Structures are given as structure tokens and as C-alpha cells.
Amino acid sequence: MNDLPTDPPSPKPDAATPARPYPNAARPGGAGGNAGRIVVLGNEKGGTGKSTAAMHLIVALLRDGRSVASIDLDGHQGTLTRYVENRRSFTESEGLRLHMPDHRRIGGDDAGRGAADPAALQPDTDALIDRLAATHDYVVLDCPGTDNALARHAISRADILITPINDSFIDLDLLARVGGMPPRVLGPSVYSQTVWEGRQRRAMGGGRPIDWIVLRNRLSPLDSRNKKRVGATLEELAGRIGFRWLDGFHERVIFRQLFLQGLTVLDLREDGAGVPLNMSHVAARQEIRRLTDAVLGRQAGDDAGAHAGTGASEGAAPALAGL
Numbered sequence: 001m002n003d004l005p006t007d008p009p010s011p012k013p014d015a016a017t018p019a020r021p022y023p024n025a026a027r028p029g030g031a032g033g034n035a036g037r038i039v040v041l042g043n044e045k046g047g048t049g050k051s052t053a054a055m056h057l058i059v060a061l062l063r064d065g066r067s068v069a070s071i072d073l074d075g076h077q078g079t080l081t082r083y084v085e086n087r088r089s090f091t092e093s094e095g096l097r098l099h100m101p102d103h104r105r106i107g108g109d110d111a112g113r114g115a116a117d118p119a120a121l122q123p124d125t126d127a128l129i130d131r132l133a134a135t136h137d138y139v140v141l142d143c144p145g146t147d148n149a150l151a152r153h154a155i156s157r158a159d160i161l162i163t164p165i166n167d168s169f170i171d172l173d174l175l176a177r178v179g180g181m182p183p184r185v186l187g188p189s190v191y192s193q194t195v196w197e198g199r200q201r202r203a204m205g206g207g208r209p210i211d212w213i214v215l216r217n218r219l220s221p222l223d224s225r226n227k228k229r230v231g232a233t234l235e236e237l238a239g240r241i242g243f244r245w246l247d248g249f250h251e252r253v254i255f256r257q258l259f260l261q262g263l264t265v266l267d268l269r270e271d272g273a274g275v276p277l278n279m280s281h282v283a284a285r286q287e288i289r290r291l292t293d294a295v296l297g298r299q300a301g302d303d304a305g306a307h308a309g310t311g312a313s314e315g316a317a318p319a320l321a322g323l
């Protein structure tokens with residue numbers, strides 16, 4: 001991590017300044033006046049596409065002219081950090097000029113050391129988020145695929161929470177317990193409760209409601225029956241739990257092909273990428289644009305695949321009790 005910019009040590013809290021009960025009270029419109037939006041990629045399952053979606057979203061926002069900081073909260077895996085490092089190395093070795101986020105890693109090193117106590121990292125992480133949000137349009141946080149104090153806290157800092165799920169009922173279990181055939185919703189999941197608690201803490205601090213986006217990932221073009229069933233269940237859950245959902249990324253080689261160069265499908269036209277653009281890549285770009293539009297609050301050019309739940313509305317009360 002030596003070649004990435006390091007953050008100056010966080011200032012000690014001023015005894016004369018009472019600690020804010022909740023940092024989101026200082027979001028835009030609040031007293032603190034931070035401008036940047038905080039986007040958190042989170043769920044408590046590994047391998048659903050958080051880091052992949054984070055990197056593609058970061059590059060899309062940068063290409064859209066936004067300034068972007070990124071924070072890797074997955075000190076153990078460090079996938080996003082390695083993605084950014086690979087991008088930096090490739091950019092330098094090929095003499096390219098690619099957009100780079102202002103990237104930081106919290107806890108851990110390449111051997112996975114130092115990530116033992118996520119709770120202890122929370123105050124410094126909060127201070128870092130505040131500093132980066134004051135100087136960037138977007139701060140993108142990539143969470144670990146486990147439930148820990150830092151990941152839970154990140155939820156309550158989120159203006160937008162993006163939860164990628166693979167398109168199966170196993171992953172839907174993250175949102176709610178679903179059983180039977182046809183599938184029935186049996187009760188809330190641990191993760192939905194975690195988000196619900198994050199929303200409560202945020203509301204108590206006067207923060208704006210979290211816009212929760214569930215992103216379907218690794219969609220298969222073949223399994224249309226499963227796709228429909230998962231879609232119908234998501235539709236039902238969206239209103240009851242309070243999220244909106246997107247038909248996100250299909251299963252595509254290009255989403256995992258460019259990690260070593262630190263590239264995304266959005267970079268393919270750059271000289272030196274060496275991968276000719278094909279139809280699947282064009283479709284992948286549309287999928288990324290749909291996610292980016294959802295984050296930017298833009299009406300998607302291709303509106304198919306964007307599904308509003310109550311999560312997008314101001315003050316949406318997640319109806320967990322109704323599950």
C-alpha cells in the first residue's frame with residue numbers, strides 16, 4: 001500500500017466541540033455542510049459482487065466528471081485496494097492517463113493482519129469519511145462480506161446502500177427468509193434487520209433516509225424461470241422492507257477479465273487496453289450506466305430493469321414488523 005496516498009493522522013477531537021451524536025446529521029442540508037454523497041456497497045455474504053460493482057461504479061462516476069474517493073473496509077480481502085493498485089501500475093507501465101479514485105484502505109494489510117478489531121477502527125474511519133466527503137462528490141465504501149462492527153456502522157453512514165445479490169433464492173435469504181413453492185416470505189433476515197437498525201440510528205441523528213438499492217448480479221440469460229421467480233419475490237420484498245431494485249449485471253466474462261490490469265469495461269476504448277469491444281461489452285456498459293444513473297438520481301435512458309420500492313422515497317419506514 002506504499003504507493004497509494006496516505007491520509008494524515010486524524011485530528012484529536014476538540015474538547016470544546018461536543019461530539020455529534022450521529023455523523024449523518026451533517027449531510028447536505030445539515031449543519032456540517034459536507035457535499036459528498038456516501039455510497040456503501042454492503043451485504044454480509046462474500047462473492048456477490050460488491051467489489052466488482054464498487055470498481056465499476058467508481059470508474060463510471062469518474063468518467064462522468066465526478067470526483068471520487070474510495071475506502072476499502074474489507075481489510076482482510078482488500079480486493080478493491082488491489083483492483084485500484086493494479087490500475088495504478090497498469091496506467092504507469094503503459095503510459096496511460098486513466099481516471100483514478102482517491103483510494104484508502106482501512107485496517108489489514110496484504111497478509112490480512114491488522115483487521116482483527118473492526119470496532120476500534122470506527123472513529124478513525126468516521127473521521128476519514130467526513131474528510132473525504134468534504135472534498136469529493138462521492139465517497140464509495142466497499143464492505144467485507146461478513147457482519148462486523150465497521151460494516152454495520154458503514155450502513156448508517158450511507159446515503160445510498162447498494163446490496164448486490166446473485167440471482168438465486170440462496171442470496172435472497174440475505175433480505176428475507178423465503179420458503180415453499182411458490183416462494184413465500186416467512187420473515188426478515190439478519191441483514192435486513194441490520195439495515196433497519198442502521199436506518200433507525202440515522203433517523204435519530206437527523207440524517208436523511210438511506211436509499212437502499214438491491215442490485216441483481218450474475219444474471220443468467222438461460223434461467224428465465226428462476227429469474228422471474230426471484231423478480232416476483234424481490235418485487236414483494238421491495239415494498240415491505242423498503243428498497244428499490246435493479247436488474248443489474250449479467251454473468252459476463254468481461255466483469256472478471258480485467259482485474260489484473262485494474263481496468264473496467266468502461267476503459268476498453270482507451271489505447272493499450274488491448275481488448276476489442278464486442279456486443280456483450282456494449283450491453284455490460286448499459287448495465288453499469290443503469291446503476292450509475294440510479295446513484296446519480298438520473299432517469300435511466302433505458303428504464304427497463306429499474307424497479308422502485310419504497311426505499312427510494314424520503315422517510316420510507318421499513319416495515320420489517322410486517323414480514
Ligand SMILES: Nc1ncnc2c1ncn2[C@@H]1O[C@H](COP(=O)(O)OP(=O)(O)O)[C@@H](O)[C@H]1O
Binds near residue numbers: 046047048053249
Ligand atoms: N456480473 C459478473 N459476471 C461475472 N463475474 C462476476 C460478476 N460479478 C462478480 N463476478 C466475479 O465474482 C467473484 C466475486 O466478486 P466480488 O466482487 O469479489 O464479490 P464480493 O466483493 O461481494 O466478495 C469475482 O471473481 C468476480 O470477478
Ligand SMILES: [Mg+2]
Binds near residue numbers: 074079143144
Ligand atoms: Mg469484496
